Every structure is written in C-alpha cells, then in structure tokens.
Amino acid sequence: MTAPDYGKAFALWRDQAPEWADYTQHAFVEGLRTGTLPRADFLHYLRQDYIFLIHFTRAWALAATKGATLAEIQAAAATVQALAHHEMPLHVQICADAGIDKTTLETTEEAPANLAYTRYVLESGYSGDFLDLMAALAPCVLGYGEIGARLKGSGGPYADWIDTYAGQDYQKLCYDVGVLIDNALVYRLGQDWASLPRARHLSQRFATATRLEVGFWQMGLNGA
Amino acid sequence: MTAPDYGKAFALWRDQAPEWADYTQHAFVEGLRTGTLPRADFLHYLRQDYIFLIHFTRAWALAATKGATLAEIQAAAATVQALAHHEMPLHVQICADAGIDKTTLETTEEAPANLAYTRYVLESGYSGDFLDLMAALAPCVLGYGEIGARLKGSGGPYADWIDTYAGQDYQKLCYDVGVLIDNALVYRLGQDWASLPRARHLSQRFATATRLEVGFWQMGLNGA
Amino acid sequence: MTAPDYGKAFALWRDQAPEWADYTQHAFVEGLRTGTLPRADFLHYLRQDYIFLIHFTRAWALAATKGATLAEIQAAAATVQALAHHEMPLHVQICADAGIDKTTLETTEEAPANLAYTRYVLESGYSGDFLDLMAALAPCVLGYGEIGARLKGSGGPYADWIDTYAGQDYQKLCYDVGVLIDNALVYRLGQDWASLPRARHLSQRFATATRLEVGFWQMGLNGA
Amino acid sequence: MTAPDYGKAFALWRDQAPEWADYTQHAFVEGLRTGTLPRADFLHYLRQDYIFLIHFTRAWALAATKGATLAEIQAAAATVQALAHHEMPLHVQICADAGIDKTTLETTEEAPANLAYTRYVLESGYSGDFLDLMAALAPCVLGYGEIGARLKGSGGPYADWIDTYAGQDYQKLCYDVGVLIDNALVYRLGQDWASLPRARHLSQRFATATRLEVGFWQMGLNGA
Numbered sequence: 001m002t003a004p005d006y007g008k009a010f011a012l013w014r015d016q017a018p019e020w021a022d023y024t025q026h027a028f029v030e031g032l033r034t035g036t037l038p039r040a041d042f043l044h045y046l047r048q049d050y051i052f053l054i055h056f057t058r059a060w061a062l063a064a065t066k067g068a069t070l071a072e073i074q075a076a077a078a079t080v081q082a083l084a085h086h087e088m089p090l091h092v093q094i095c096a097d098a099g100i101d102k103t104t105l106e107t108t109e110e111a112p113a114n115l116a117y118t119r120y121v122l123e124s125g126y127s128g129d130f131l132d133l134m135a136a137l138a139p140c141v142l143g144y145g146e147i148g149a150r151l152k153g154s155g156g157p158y159a160d161w162i163d164t165y166a167g168q169d170y171q172k173l174c175y176d177v178g179v180l181i182d183n184a185l186v187y188r189l190g191q192d193w194a195s196l197p198r199a200r201h202l203s204q205r206f207a208t209a210t211r212l213e214v215g216f217w218q219m220g221l222n223g224a
Numbered sequence: 225m226t227a228p229d230y231g232k233a234f235a236l237w238r239d240q241a242p243e244w245a246d247y248t249q250h251a252f253v254e255g256l257r258t259g260t261l262p263r264a265d266f267l268h269y270l271r272q273d274y275i276f277l278i279h280f281t282r283a284w285a286l287a288a289t290k291g292a293t294l295a296e297i298q299a300a301a302a303t304v305q306a307l308a309h310h311e312m313p314l315h316v317q318i319c320a321d322a323g324i325d326k327t328t329l330e331t332t333e334e335a336p337a338n339l340a341y342t343r344y345v346l347e348s349g350y351s352g353d354f355l356d357l358m359a360a361l362a363p364c365v366l367g368y369g370e371i372g373a374r375l376k377g378s379g380g381p382y383a384d385w386i387d388t389y390a391g392q393d394y395q396k397l398c399y400d401v402g403v404l405i406d407n408a409l410v411y412r413l414g415q416d417w418a419s420l421p422r423a424r425h426l427s428q429r430f431a432t433a434t435r436l437e438v439g440f441w442q443m444g445l446n447g448a
Numbered sequence: 449m450t451a452p453d454y455g456k457a458f459a460l461w462r463d464q465a466p467e468w469a470d471y472t473q474h475a476f477v478e479g480l481r482t483g484t485l486p487r488a489d490f491l492h493y494l495r496q497d498y499i500f501l502i503h504f505t506r507a508w509a510l511a512a513t514k515g516a517t518l519a520e521i522q523a524a525a526a527t528v529q530a531l532a533h534h535e536m537p538l539h540v541q542i543c544a545d546a547g548i549d550k551t552t553l554e555t556t557e558e559a560p561a562n563l564a565y566t567r568y569v570l571e572s573g574y575s576g577d578f579l580d581l582m583a584a585l586a587p588c589v590l591g592y593g594e595i596g597a598r599l600k601g602s603g604g605p606y607a608d609w610i611d612t613y614a615g616q617d618y619q620k621l622c623y624d625v626g627v628l629i630d631n632a633l634v635y636r637l638g639q640d641w642a643s644l645p646r647a648r649h650l651s652q653r654f655a656t657a658t659r660l661e662v663g664f665w666q667m668g669l670n671g672a
Numbered sequence: 673m674t675a676p677d678y679g680k681a682f683a684l685w686r687d688q689a690p691e692w693a694d695y696t697q698h699a700f701v702e703g704l705r706t707g708t709l710p711r712a713d714f715l716h717y718l719r720q721d722y723i724f725l726i727h728f729t730r731a732w733a734l735a736a737t738k739g740a741t742l743a744e745i746q747a748a749a750a751t752v753q754a755l756a757h758h759e760m761p762l763h764v765q766i767c768a769d770a771g772i773d774k775t776t777l778e779t780t781e782e783a784p785a786n787l788a789y790t791r792y793v794l795e796s797g798y799s800g801d802f803l804d805l806m807a808a809l810a811p812c813v814l815g816y817g818e819i820g821a822r823l824k825g826s827g828g829p830y831a832d833w834i835d836t837y838a839g840q841d842y843q844k845l846c847y848d849v850g851v852l853i854d855n856a857l858v859y860r861l862g863q864d865w866a867s868l869p870r871a872r873h874l875s876q877r878f879a880t881a882t883r884l885e886v887g888f889w890q891m892g893l894n895g896a
Contacts, residue, residue, distance in 0.1 A: 080288060201740075510734070
C-alpha cells in the first residue's frame with residue numbers, strides 16, 4: 001500500500017524501517033480489520049493503552065520542553081492538551097463502555113512491551129534532542145494514521161476504533177506532525193539533512209521504535 | 225502584609241525565604257504601584273519577560289512530563305496550554321501596543337538575570353523531581369499573585385499589568401497551584417512532610433529562586 | 449536463602465518485590481550454577497550484556513549528575529569510571545576469549561528485553577530524582593551480588609562468571625552501594641523514611657526493575 | 673593573541689563569540705597576570721569556584737550519560753573522575769592553604785553569576801544533546817586553557833593558579849576536549865557541519881556561555 005503523505009521524513013524513515021509492515025499489518029491489526037480479533041485481546045490492549053497514553057502525554061510534554069522555537073513549543077503544547085484533556089477522558093469512557101472501570105485501569109500492571117516502548121521514547125527525548133524525540137514518537141502517531149487510512153470503512157465490531165484513526169481529525173494531526181518534523185529538521189540541519197549521518201541515526205531510532213510497536217501489538221495478542 | 229492563602233507549602237516557604245520582601249516589594253514593584261516606574265524600564269522588562277515566558281512554558285511542560293499522577297499531568301498540561309496559546313499571544317499583543325514589534329522580541333538578547341532564573345528553574349526540574357520543580361516555580365507564580373493582590377486598585381499607568389495579576393483568574397490559578405503543590409507533597413511525603421529534611425531542601429530551592437527573582441526586577445531597573 | 453546484608457533499603461525492597469526469587473533463581477542462573485546452560489545462550493547473553501553495560505554506565509553517570517552531595521557525586525563518579533574503563537574493556541576481552549569480536553558486539557541488535565530494562569532505569573532517573581534512579585539500579589547491582597554469593601564455589605564452565613560476582617571486590621561494591629542508598633534516603637527523608645508514601649513508590653520501582661531483570665534472563669534463554 | 677590550537681570547532685566558535693576577549697582578558701585575569709588582584713577577590717573567587725566545580729562535575733557526568741559512542745562515554749567518564757576525585761580534593765586543599773576551611777566552602781551561598789553559568793550549562797545539556805552540552809562547556813574548559821597559555825610564566829602571587837592552567841596536563845586536556853568536540857560534530861553532522869544551521873545554534877550557545885563567564889569574573893571582582 002502507498003504510504004499516506006505525512007511528509008518527507010516519514011516517507012524516508014518508513015522506507016528504512018525493516019519492520020514497518022510487521023507493525024502496520026500485524027495480526028492484531030488484521031484482527032481489527034476483519035473483526036476476528038478476540039474481544040479479550042482488545043480489552044487487554046485497551047487497559048495497556050491507558051497506561052501507554054499517560055506516558056505518551058508525558059513524552060509530548062517533553063517535546064514542548066525541548067522545542068527550540070515558539071512554534072515547536074506551541075505545537076507540542078496543543079498535543080499535550082489534546083491528549084491530557086480530550087484523549088485520556090475519551091479513553092476512560094471507551095473503557096467504561098467496554099466494562100473496564102477506572103480502578104481497573106489504574107491498577108493494571110504495565111506490561112514489559114509497554115514499558116519498553118514508552119521508556120524508549122522518553123529516554124530518547126531526555127538523552128537526545130527534539131529530533132530524537134520526534135523520531136521515536138513518529139511510528140506511533142503516524143503509524144496509527146497509516147493503519148487508520150488503510151482500515152477505513154472496514155466496519156465490524158472495531159469500526160469505532162478504526163474510524164477514530166481513519167477520521168479527518170486524526171489524519172489532520174498526522175499531517176501536522178509530519179510538517180512539524182520536517183520543519184524541525186530543516187531548522188536545525190538545513191534542506192539537505194537527509195544526507196547527514198544524523199539522518200541515519202534518526203532513522204535507526206524510528207526503526208527501533210517501530211520494532212517496539214510490533215512488540216506492543218504482540219503483547220495485545222498474548223495477553224501479556 | 226498578610227500572605228494570600230495559597231496553601232500550606234507556600235506559607236511555610238515564604239516565611240523561610242530571607243529575600244521574600246525584597247522580591248515582592250522591590251523598587252520595580254513599588255514603581256508599578258505608584259506609577260513612577262520609568263516607561264523605558266517597563267519596556268525593557270516586557271522584552272525580557274517575553275523570553276522568560278518561553279522558558280517558563282517549557283518548565284511547566286517539564287512538570288507535565290514529571291507528574292506522577294494523571295491529575296498532576298493534567299494540571300500541568302492545562303497551564304502549559306494557557307501559557308503557550310493564551311499568555312504568549314497576549315504578551316505579544318501587549319508589547320505591540322507598547323510599540324515593541326515581534327521581531328524586536330525575537331531578537332532581544334536574554335539578560336544574565338533572565339538566564340539565571342529560568343535555567344535554575346529548568347535545571348531544578350531536570351535534576352530533581354516534580355517537587356523540586358514546583359519549589360523553583362512557586363516564587364514566580366505565587367509571588368506575582370501576592371504582588372497583584374497587594375497592588376490591586378493602585379491605578380496609574382500600570383493598572384493593566386496590576387489588574388492582570390490582581391484579577392480573579394490569576395488569583396484562582398495561584399490557589400490551584402497551591403493545592404497542586406500541597407497535594408503533591410502529601411502524595412509523596414505524607415501529611416507530616418514539613419518535618420522531613422526534604423522540606424528544608426525544597427524551602428532552600430524556593431529561597432534561591434526568590435533571590436533570582438530579585439535579580440530579575442533589578443535587571444528591569446538597570447536595563448541590563 | 450538469607451539475603452546478603454546490603455543495607456536496610458535493599459532488605460525492605462527485596463522482601464516486597466514479588467518476582468525477586470524469579471529473578472535471582474531464574475533458570476538461566478540455575479544453568480550457570482549447574483553448568484548446564486547451553487553455551488550459545490551464554491554467548492547471546494554476553495552480546496546483549498555489552499549493550500546493557502553501555503546504558504548501565506550512562507545510568508550511573510546520570511546518578512553523578514543527580515547527586516545532591518559531594519559524597520554522592522564522588523561515589524557515582526567512581527562507579528562510572530570503573531564501568532567505563534575497567535568493566536567495559538574486561539567485558540570486551542571476555543567476549544573476545546569466547547570468540548565474539550568487537551565488531552560483532554558493536555553491531556548486535558539490542559533485544560527488546562534489554563531496551564525495556566535499560567530505558568526504564570534511565571527514564572526513572574531522568575523523570576524522578578536520585579532515589580528513583582537508585583531504586584531502579586539496585587536490582588541489577590545488588591541482585592548480581594546476591595546471585596554471586598549464592599553460586600559461590602559452584603565451579604563448572606561458568607566459574608569465572610560466578611567468581612566475578614562472588615568475589616570480594618564485587619561484594620564490597622554491593623555493600624558500598626547499599627550504604628550509598630541508605631544514606632541518600634536518610635539525607636532526604638529522615639530516619640523514618642520507610643513509613644512514608646515515597647518508600648512505597650520506590651519499592652514499586654525496585655519491583656518493576658526486578659520484573660524487567662527476569663525478562664533479561666529469559667531473553668538470554670530464548671535467544672531473543 | 674593567536675588562539676591555542678584546540679581544534680576546528682573552538683577556532684570557529686571563538687571567532688564568533690563577541691565577548692571572547694572580554695572573558696579571556698577580563699580585569700580579573702589581568703589582575704592574576706600582574707599580581708595586582710586583591711587577595712580578598714581571589715578568595716571570594718575560590719569559594720565560588722568550589723560550588724562551580726561541583727556543578728561542572730555534574731555537567732560532565734551528564735555528558736557521559738548523553739554520549740552516543742563508547743569513546744564519548746569513556747572520555748566524559750575520565751573527566752568526571754578527574755574532577756570528582758582529583759580536582760575537587762585539590763581545590764579543597766588550595767582553599768585550606770588559603771585559610772578557607774571545608775565548612776566555609778560548604779556553607780558559601782552560591783552567587784547569581786555562578787547559578788547563571790552552571791545552570792545554563794546543565795540545562796543546555798538536558799534540553800539539547802551532547803553537542804549542545806559541549807558548546808556550553810567549551811568556554812570554560814578551553815578558555816581557561818587559553819588564559820593559562822597566555823599568562824604562562826607571569827610569576828607573582830598567583831603563579832600557582834597560572835601554572836595549573838598553563839601546565840602540560842591541562843593543555844593536553846584542552847587538546848583532547850577539542851578532539852572530542854570535533855569528532856562528535858563529524859560523527860553526527862558530517863565533515864561539512866560548519867555550513868549547517870546547527871553550527872550557528874551551537875556557536876550562539878558558546879557565545880552565551882562566554883557571556884556568562886564574563887559575569888563570573890565580574891562576580892569575583894565585585895565580591896557578589
């Protein structure tokens with residue numbers, strides 16, 4: 001499938017990540033598409049995703065701290081706000097509708113695959129700079145966008161989930177994050193950034209984060 | 225003057241900061257109150273405050289990253305959002321009204337006193353934990369609240385500035401930040417936190433940040 | 449088995465970590481003890497441990513950055529120096545003796561279990577304070593000490609490995625790290641730190657890190 | 673005066689820092705050279721330098737944490753070790769010889785100029801990457817080298833201080849740090865790094881740190 005147009009960096013990094021297809025076409029994803037994903041697996045995923053979203057929000061907040069321009073800080077701040085005050089309550093509601101109450105969410109033990117991905121992202125941001133953080137965040141943000149775009153209209157029991165990521169709002173977010181990343185690269189490294197060693201390091205970071213996303217879906221299937 | 229009621233930690237830290245009065249009753253503040261502050265000094269302050277606000281926003285974003293509970297993350301996120309998408313544009317507008325255009329703001333050289341305070345706050349957050357960051361941020365947030373409350377109704381050429389901090393919105397923010405800090409202390413250190421060595425260290429951080437706030441006002445007066 | 453005496457915090461945290469026995473008596477460890485661990489598994493472990501040691505060194509360096517007293521900074525600095533200029537070259541030599549050359553080490557892909565543990569430790573340090581970092585580092589440092597003490601004199605093909613951790617030098621290090629941690633707790637939280645909520649949070653961090661150590665041994669067995 | 677040869681980045685950054693001469697030829701430095709610096713100023717400087725060295729050690733430890741290659745980590749680790757276990761005890765001894773005991777050192781209040789510089793360096797490292805940290809550290813490390821080289825053989829009451837920085841050991845350190853920085857730039861940005869926007873940002877960081885070094889000398893003269 002053609003990649004959605006989320007910018008130049010995404011196109012490059014996606015092509016260079018060996019496990020991109022393993023991630024975006026994972027059996028978990030196919031189960032969402034065909035509707036054959038066992039409900040228990042989906043609920044397990046939702047519980048872990050609650051914890052994931054907390055750390056994902058923290059990571060975007062770190063992006064605001066690490067932004068070098070007011071525009072970068074404002075873009076990251078808006079994402080933090082959306083995650084903390086819109087996505088999180090929505091996720092809690094979705095879980096409640098699925099029979100998972102707030103106490104269950106708050107007492108869920110974080111799975112190793114969840115720890116691996118979220119801490120990798122945060123540590124990339126702390127130890128590296130804004131670009132390292134973006135490269136580690138991108139597989140999640142933009143990968144879900146690509147999955148949503150591909151699964152659009154699949155219907156079935158997971159249509160709500162699919163519609164969230166296929167929808168115009170989320171696709172717009174992916175487009176904007178793509179612009180944020182491309183601008184951040186040019187701002188620091190100039191127009192020819194793709195030829196620099198730094199580009200290879202960032203691509204490796206994106207690939208590692210992609211590998212950990214595969215582990216996250218697998219955790220969803222394994223129930224652990 | 226009686227301190228406004230911004231919570232238990234503030235009351236304690238304020239009492240233990242030797243330079244609290246030097247800060248909140250600084251000649252710059254008195255000049256705002258009586259209206260005798262030279263316009264040039266105020267404009268200099270506004271230019272530096274633009275840079276200050278950027279780093280202050282980054283510091284609150286770091287608080288969101290370092291929050292241990294969803295409530296802490298959400299509170300910090302809301303502050304980041306307010307700063308990045310409300311305070312910053314408002315400040316740019318206030319500067320424009322005062323004849324300082326955006327290019328001037330963006331090319332202003334950051335004064336040492338500004339560097340000292342903002343980097344001290346950020347480094348407190350990075351090297352310490354959420355509490356260290358709060359103790360370093362508090363003199364600014366709550367000190368401006370106390371100054372606003374004291375100068376309320378002074379009128380004169382700086383009435384707009386005074387009204388911002390004397391106003392209900394800002395006073396409510398101070399109250400909320402006070403609750404955030406007190407809850408964060410109890411969550412980590414229990415009800416008797418004030419008797420722990422940690423309380424003394426946090427109080428020292430508050431005092432150091434207060435000392436750097438004195439330097440910030442002085443920079444406003446000195447024009448450097 | 450009785451725990452070695454590595455101080456008060458270790459005794460407490462060890463008792464409260466549900467997976468402590470799963471970690472210190474893991475099948476991988478038993479294979480080292482009985483000598484039945486397949487050579488290929490051990491070599492796989494050595495390759496991953498090379499990457500682990502790099503991040504472990506970085507984590508101890510972060511402890512030096514986050515130390516609040518000269519004594520804490522000096523203790524962490526000495527550990528960083530020992531790791532970077534003694535352990536790392538030694539590990540490279542051990543690998544060379546086992547037929548793994550430096551290029552192989554440098555091109556080994558980091559396993560998810562390795563990413564999970566190392567990034568959890570680093571992120572604990574970045575997002576928390578010195579104590580959070582110590583609680584996340586302790587299962588590795590002190591757990592290897594306990595394993596070494598228990599396996600002492602087992603002989604067999606892995607006697608060299610066992611002797612390293614059973615030896616006086618390493619046991620002394622464990623004792624010293626125990627003192628460092630206990631002192632750091634008292635310095636910040638006072639003599640009765642164990643009764644504070646903070647103690648529970650730190651214990652949970654120790655338990656999570658222990659869980660990820662189990663995953664690290666399991667990775668050794670699985671070859672992935 | 674010709675700059676000492678501490679590498680390509682230093683040569684570039686030095687040329688682009690408007691206040692480089694103000695820093696390296698500051699009245700405080702001239703007072704050291706001619707021997708006319710009042711003893712009280714020198715003692716004041718020594719007391720503040722004790723605090724500075726602690727934070728400087730912490731900053732180099734952060735460099736070890738942020739290193740991307742084993743060579744970078746090892747180089748930073750060796751510097752941390754030298755600072756924590758050689759420079760610090762030496763400094764304490766020098767102060768003792770000058771009549772300043774350890775308690776005085778430990779209770780000295782950190783001057784704003786000290787806070788400004790050290791926290792700027794640390795925050796550069798935390799918010800940026802290894803290169804940002806190096807650019808902020810360089811004016812201190814390499815500037816003292818240049819000052820030492822220039823003042824070499826001046827004799828007088830401050831000959832000991834001068835000889836430390838003019839000596840072969842310190843000059844070798846400067847040379848090595850220059851190599852570390854140049855290699856780090858090429859490793860990340862390629863041979864043509866000087867043409868990238870990133871080079872300008874790093875140069876600005878070096879210039880800001882230089883400006884804060886001027887403030888540090890001035891603090892020495894002012895006694896505050």
